[in-house]
Amino acid sequence: MEFKKVVGTRRSVRWLKPWKPVEREKLQIMLEAANRATRSMNADYPRALVIQRDELPMEIRDALRNPTTSAELDLAPVYIFWYFDVEYPKGVQDRLKELVAQHALSASHGWSDAYVDDFLWPQVLSPIANEPMALMFMGAVETGIAICNAVNAAVDEGLGTCLHAFTATKEVKDAFGVPDTWIPVWLQLVGYPLEEPEAGGQRPRKPLSELFFEGHCNNPWKEDPEVTELLKKEGMIQQPGPFPYREQEVKMLSRMFGLPE
Numbered sequence: 001m002e003f004k005k006v007v008g009t010r011r012s013v014r015w016l017k018p019w020k021p022v023e024r025e026k027l028q029i030m031l032e033a034a035n036r037a038t039r040s041m042n043a044d045y046p047r048a049l050v051i052q053r054d055e056l057p058m059e060i061r062d063a064l065r066n067p068t069t070s071a072e073l074d075l076a077p078v079y080i081f082w083y084f085d086v087e088y089p090k091g092v093q094d095r096l097k098e099l100v101a102q103h104a105l106s107a108s109h110g111w112s113d114a115y116v117d118d119f120l121w122p123q124v125l126s127p128i129a130n131e132p133m134a135l136m137f138m139g140a141v142e143t144g145i146a147i148c149n150a151v152n153a154a155v156d157e158g159l160g161t162c163l164h165a166f167t168a169t170k171e172v173k174d175a176f177g178v179p180d181t182w183i184p185v186w187l188q189l190v191g192y193p194l195e196e197p198e199a200g201g202q203r204p205r206k207p208l209s210e211l212f213f214e215g216h217c218n219n220p221w222k223e224d225p226e227v228t229e230l231l232k233k234e235g236m237i238q239q240p241g242p243f244p245y246r247e248q249e250v251k252m253l254s255r256m257f258g259l260p261e
């Protein structure tokens with residue numbers, strides 16, 4: 001799928017075919033997309049744990065239920081638990097020097113091994129790594145960037161996916177052998193869409209002019225109508241929800257699983 005269409009077609013898909021497994025190949029593509037995401041310092045922030053729903057004991061599935069996530073756990077055949085490892089600063093000097101050796105970071109922009117070892121690490125990065133708020137902030141942001149690639153890769157593979165809050169209770173942690181240094185971020189549920197992939201239409205979003213600015217924060221970004229039209233043609237901007245039959249679609253799906261209408 002073209003990039004613009006992937007972005008435009010992505011929805012939080014909560015109706016998944018519980019009976020249809022996801023090919024390992026597609027899961028690998030999602031993980032590779034996450035691993036290829038941009039990241040600061042070329043550090044390894046994200047960790048992912050892939051679990052097949054049917055291999056999970058029911059008491060663990062039940063322990064994962066929370067006020068915003070329940071039926072989805074029964075419908076999704078695959079769970080990807082996303083974490084970041086708080087030990088990500090370890091080895092950052094070497095990771096940066098790999099980039100220097102590769103001329104991705106070059107002397108033209110001030111980079112050298114000595115710059116990394118004698119200035120950047122001790123003066124700039126190490127203090128950040130020792131600041132708990134900064135450590136958590138960066139871990140969460142960087143993992144979010146990686147997850148975003150995995151989400152878009154799933155859409156590109158024809159899958160449906162949605163991110164969910166999850167609590168790493170002790171029983172969940174013990175069952176999965178999650179290391180103490182891994183901080184839970186989001187649970188990504190994955191499967192084949194049971195609802196239409198458009199999931200009732202594109203979600204409401206404010207216009208660019210309310211969110212983005214140019215030159216000064218009192219100068220809203222002005223959309224070029226021709227570009228907006230192009231994005232509609234190429235699928236980044238799609239028909240807004242709800243589709244006329246959306247209510248009926250959700251009703252019928254609910255009935256299928258005996259869920260409240």
Ligand SMILES: Cc1cc2nc3c(=O)[nH]c(=O)nc-3n(C[C@H](O)[C@H](O)[C@H](O)COP(=O)(O)O)c2cc1C
Binds near residue numbers: 011012069163165
């Ligand atoms: C980081 C993140 C966490 C989310 N957590 C939940 C959740 O716990 N339960 C849920 O039903 N949806 C969750 N969502 C989905 C959002 O509610 C959804 O993105 C929102 O409805 C906007 O729709 P869209 O993703 O289809 O564009 C989450 C989305 C993100 C990005």
